[in-house]
C-alpha cells in the first residue's frame with residue numbers, strides 16, 4: 001500500500017498550512033505572552049526592556065500584570081505605578097497600555113524574547129489542538145516502535161549468524177559507515193551552527209547539564225517498566241538490545257512465543273504508523289500553520305534563514321559522505337569509482353524519485369550485480385542494508401537534533417553529542433526504507449536527550465528534497481559495502497553464484513506492505 005502521492009499530499013498540506021498560518025498571523029496575531037521580554041521604545045528614542053512576568057500573570061489574561069522593568073539602566077526614570085494587563089495584548093496597543101500606567105509616551109513595543117505561547121486567539125487555538133493531536137499520535141508510537149522494530153530487527157539477524165564471517169563483516173561495515181556519517185554531520189552542525197539564534201522556549205528537560213557519570217549510569221534502567229512508562233528512550237534501548245541479544249543466543253525456536261509476540265507487535269506498529277502517516281498532510285499542515293500564526297513577523301525571516309542553513313548543513317554532509325563512500329569503493333573495494341557511479345545511475349534515479357530505499361532495493365541489487373559482486377554477497381548485503389544501513393538518515397538525524405539543541409539554547413556538551421550520535425545510528429537502523437521514515441524515528445533521538453518534539457514540524461516543510469538526497473546516500477552505502485565485502489572475500493567468486501541457494505535469503509523487513 002505505497003501511496004505514491006504521499007509526498008505530494010504532505011507538500012500540499014504544508015503549503016495550505018503556511019497560507020492558513022499567515023492568514024491567522026495577519027488577522028489575529030497572538031499578542032504578548034507570559035515570559036516575553038519586550039523592547040519598549042520611548043518617544044525620545046531610548047529603549048527600555050519590559051519583562052512580562054509569567055508567575056504574576058494569569059494565563060487567562062484576566063488579572064492585571066505589573067510589567068517588571070529591568071533595572072532602569074537606561075536612566076529614563078520610567079516607573080509603572082498602576083497594574084497593567086499586557087497578557088494577550090497586541091503589540092500595537094501595548095504602547096498605550098504602558099503609557100496609561102507610567103504616564104510616559106512610548107512609540108513602539110516589539111518582542112525581544114518570546115516566552116512559551118500559552119495565550120492564543122480562538123482560531124489559532126483550534127489549529128493548535130488539531131496539530132497537537134497529530135503530534136501526540138506520533139509520540140504515542142515511539143515506545144512500541146522502538147521496542148518492536150529494534151528487538152525484531154536484531155533478533156531476526158539469526159540469519160547473519162548462519163552467514164558467519166560475511167554477516168559479521170557486513171554489520172561492522174554498516175555500523176562504521178553510519179558512525180562516519182554521524183561524525184560528518186555533527187562536525188558540520190557544530191561549525192555552521194544553523195539553530196543558534198532561534199531561541200525556542202521550553203527545553204527544560206534537556207540533559208546537557210547532567211554529568212558524564214549520570215549519562216553512563218542512566219543508560220542502564222533499574223526498572224525497565226519504569227523506563228517504558230517515563231519514555232526513557234536510552235534506558236528502553238539498552239534493555240531491548242540486551243534482550244534481543246539473549247534471544248539471538250537462544251535461537252528463534254526456543255524463544256518462539258516471545259519472538260512471535262514481538263513480531264506481531266512489530267506488524268501492528270507498522271500498521272499504526274501507516275495510519276498516523278495518513279494524517280500527516282493535515283497534521284503537518286496544522287502544525288506549520290500554528291508555528292507561523294504564533295510567531296512575530298520579524299522572527300519568520302530568522303526562521304527561514306536558519307532552515308536554509310540547516311538544509312545546507314545536511315546537503316553538504318550528504319555530499320561529503322557520498323564522496324567518502326566512493327573513496328571507500330575505490331580504495332578498499334578496489335573498483336573504479338567512476339564506473340561505480342555510472343553503474344549506480346538507475347538506482348540513484350529510482351531513489352531520487354521514490355524516496356524509498358526499500359522500493360529501490362531491486363534496482364540497487366541489479367546495479368551491484370553489474371559491478372562483479374557475487375549474488376551470494378549482493379542478495380544478503382543489499383536487502384539487509386536497504387532496511388538497516390542508512391548513512392544519509394543517520395547523518396540527517398544527528399544534524400537535525402543538534403540543530404534543535406542549538407535552537408532551544410541547550411549547550412550540547414560532549415556527552416550529549418555522543419548520545420545524539422549513538423541514538424541517531426539506532427534511529428537510522430530503526431527507520432524503514434520509506435519516505436520520511438527518518439522524521440518519524442527522530443522523536444527517538446530527541447527524547448533520548450530530553451529535547452522537546454514541539455518544533456519538529458519545521459523540518460517537514462523542507463524534508464522532501466532532503467529525503468531525496470539522503471535516500472540516494474542510503475543506497476550508495478549499501479552498494480559500497482557490497483563492493484567492499486566482495487573485495488574482502490575474494491574466495492566468494494561471482495561465477496559461483498549457483499551456490500547462493502545454499503544460503504537462506506534475508507527477508508527485508510521494510511519490504512513488507514508498509515503504508516507510507
Ligand code: ASP
Nearest residue numbers: 356357433434436437438
Ligand atoms: N527515505 C529514506 C529511505 O528510504 C529514509 C528516511 O526517511 O531517511 O532510505
